[in-house]
Amino acid sequence: MLQSFKYLFSCNLVLSRSLSGYVSRMRYLMRLKEDDEACREALKSGKVLLYHKLSPLLRKTSSGYKLASLKTSDLEQILEKVGKDKHIVNESFLLGCTDKDEPQFSLDVGDLDRSALEQECRGMFVDLRKAFFMIPGPESPLAAKGQALLRWHQTNCFCSATGQPTVRNQSGSFRVCHSSGITYYPKMAPVVIVLVSDGSRCLLARQAMFPPGMYSALSGFCDMGESVEEALHREVAEEVGLEVENLQYSGSQHWPFPQSSFMLACHATVNPDKTQVNIDKAELEDARWFTYEEITEALQNLPRDPRREPPVFWVPPSYAIANQLLQEWANHQQLSRKLHGLK
Numbered sequence: 001m002l003q004s005f006k007y008l009f010s011c012n013l014v015l016s017r018s019l020s021g022y023v024s025r026m027r028y029l030m031r032l033k034e035d036d037e038a039c040r041e042a043l044k045s046g047k048v049l050l051y052h053k054l055s056p057l058l059r060k061t062s063s064g065y066k067l068a069s070l071k072t073s074d075l076e077q078i079l080e081k082v083g084k085d086k087h088i089v090n091e092s093f094l095l096g097c098t099d100k101d102e103p104q105f106s107l108d109v110g111d112l113d114r115s116a117l118e119q120e121c122r123g124m125f126v127d128l129r130k131a132f133f134m135i136p137g138p139e140s141p142l143a144a145k146g147q148a149l150l151r152w153h154q155t156n157c158f159c160s161a162t163g164q165p166t167v168r169n170q171s172g173s174f175r176v177c178h179s180s181g182i183t184y185y186p187k188m189a190p191v192v193i194v195l196v197s198d199g200s201r202c203l204l205a206r207q208a209m210f211p212p213g214m215y216s217a218l219s220g221f222c223d224m225g226e227s228v229e230e231a232l233h234r235e236v237a238e239e240v241g242l243e244v245e246n247l248q249y250s251g252s253q254h255w256p257f258p259q260s261s262f263m264l265a266c267h268a269t270v271n272p273d274k275t276q277v278n279i280d281k282a283e284l285e286d287a288r289w290f291t292y293e294e295i296t297e298a299l300q301n302l303p304r305d306p307r308r309e310p311p312v313f314w315v316p317p318s319y320a321i322a323n324q325l326l327q328e329w330a331n332h333q334q335l336s337r338k339l340h341g342l343k
């Protein structure tokens with residue numbers, strides 16, 4: 001009894017310590033967003049993720065590629081070496097804070113010579129879609145956020161009401177037009193994504209613009225005034241001519257493409273007697289039902305090296321929420337197969 005009380009007590013201590021660490025980090029970030037001077041100060045001791053025309057800088061390590069995170073002072077030296085004023089680091093945008101309380105920023109240096117920078121930084125700038133297959137999963141949301149924030153600022157330099165320039169705050173959490181008084185905040189477009197199952201197979205589709213062989217779950221932007229449920233029913237009907245039921249929420253994620261989407265992911269089923277797809281060829285190149293075996297093989301054979309030929313059929317990387325839906329579906333299939341005595 002005493003033993004278990006001691007165990008519970010130590011668990012609570014660990015929990016309260018990590019909770020208070022999290023809370024103080026969030027309060028610190030909140031202050032940096034609002035206080036320009038504090039944010040400038042934080043940048044001096046922070047880390048910067050470097051992008052070149054929105055491609056993040058990666059470094060090769062003994063355990064594979066990693067997102068490069070440069071100390072501000074090191075970056076200033078590198079900028080001077082490639083002949084640029086070191087003060088452009090002040091154009092960085094606040095991204096977050098590591099669990100060691102180091103503030104993190106992103107900066108695009110697309111106007112500088114790419115190969116000179118790569119040499120000085122001992123890394124390479126990689127297209128973000130490719131980088132998602134190369135960097136460790138936990139680094140992906142940060143790489144995505146860094147790019148999304150940079151792109152939003154690059155495309156929101158002018159007020160849509162007056163045409164006058166907008167001015168950023170130091171952290172980059174908003175831009176303001178001093179002429180109209182309008183404040184612009186970074187935006188995400190809500191997108192529904194759904195993995196449709198007929199009980200033993202799941203439906204995946206590809207657009208003509210996808211890389212060869214890649215299939216993903218059905219997705220679509222929400223229309224103004226729609227609920228998630230309405231958008232989901234409509235998208236599946238429009239794209240493959242099916243009516244879905246049993247919607248089950250799975251999760252959400254920020255996705256940096258095309259201009260920051262907020263992905264809301266669900267599972268859904270169709271009546272196994274009504275699985276005939278009728279593809280909208282304007283949207284999709286193909287849509288097909290895939291078996292459990294095909295899905296598990298694709299999940300195990302994700303392309304890792306963008307220079308290598310991808311498999312004939314492959315699915316989005318582990319960071320993409322489409323991948324999470326497929327993992328969940330495969331786990332569910334595995335369980336029900338066990339229950340029914342199948343392999």
Ligand SMILES: NC(=O)C1=CN([C@@H]2O[C@H](COP(=O)(O)OP(=O)(O)OC[C@H]3O[C@@H](n4cnc5c(N)ncnc54)[C@H](O)[C@@H]3O)[C@@H](O)[C@H]2O)C=CC1
Binds near residue numbers: 255
């Ligand atoms: N993270 C993930 O796992 C996945 C993410 N996605 C993302 O979801 C997004 C939407 O999926 P789609 O099937 O392409 O959508 P969709 O089926 O709605 O078709 C795209 C078309 O919708 C129109 N549209 C309406 N509102 C728009 C807006 N706010 N921004 C851009 N276009 C808009 C445009 O005409 C565009 O060509 C994709 O851009 C993709 O980046 C898609 C699949 C997997």
Ligand SMILES: [Mg+2]
Binds near residue numbers: 218219220239283
């Ligand atoms: Mg779509």
